[in-house]
Amino acid sequence: MLNKLRDLRSEHGWSQADLAEKLNVSRQTVNALETGRYDPSLPLAFAIAKLFKLRIEEIFTP
């Protein structure tokens, strides 16, 4: 699954550690999401969408 997480994070001027803290996940998890090595669960995808005030399908594409 593709995602725009890295772009969105950069737009907000956050580091991976910043985003990890906001989502209550580890920095490695943010890195794995950004590099496409891991697809988030539905609750985490909703948390990401809520944080960036976007819909899930605006961030993640199959």
Add this chain to the structure above:
Amino acid sequence: MPPVSQAPRRYFIEFNAAMLLYAAAVVGRKFILPGIGDPLLRDLILGSPILPICLMALAVLRFYRRMDEYHRLQLLEALAFSAGVTAVVSASWMFLEEAGFPHLQMFHAMMVMMLSWAAAALYLGWKDKLSEGHAGRAIRSVCLTLAYVAAGTATFAVVGMAAGFATPWWELALIATALFIARMGVFIFRSKSC
């Protein structure tokens, strides 16, 4: 829910406290047992290391519940790998025993499981470091840890020899383990996140 970044620190404290209790139970019962006559009390003291073993398992379970979903997946992948390795090794060894190989105890199967679990966890962590472009830093950190443990253990052995004591291998292994745990503690408590 506590912050995920606190999980390794809590696990480190809980697991090592259980390890200390285990070491105290294993060593302590040797001193206590000779003076115990009651068979029930004797059995209870003999089985006392079971409690800290259960506490260690509880510490791992608590760590699992505090992790985020990605690390949970990694832990379960490593555990599945170790279960497979243990099954293959134990089933194969059964036939090798018929060919004259030494008979092993259940304890050895646990050692195989723990070592293969650690190897799989290291491999998955290594893959993370590679994808982040930190492979060089990870190699340097591993080499420094090995050098620190080897130098500390060797110093202990040399000082023992100079003082006229031959340090048994298990004591050196214990020193090496303690040094490794101390190094991990420094690493965990210094890092901002897991």
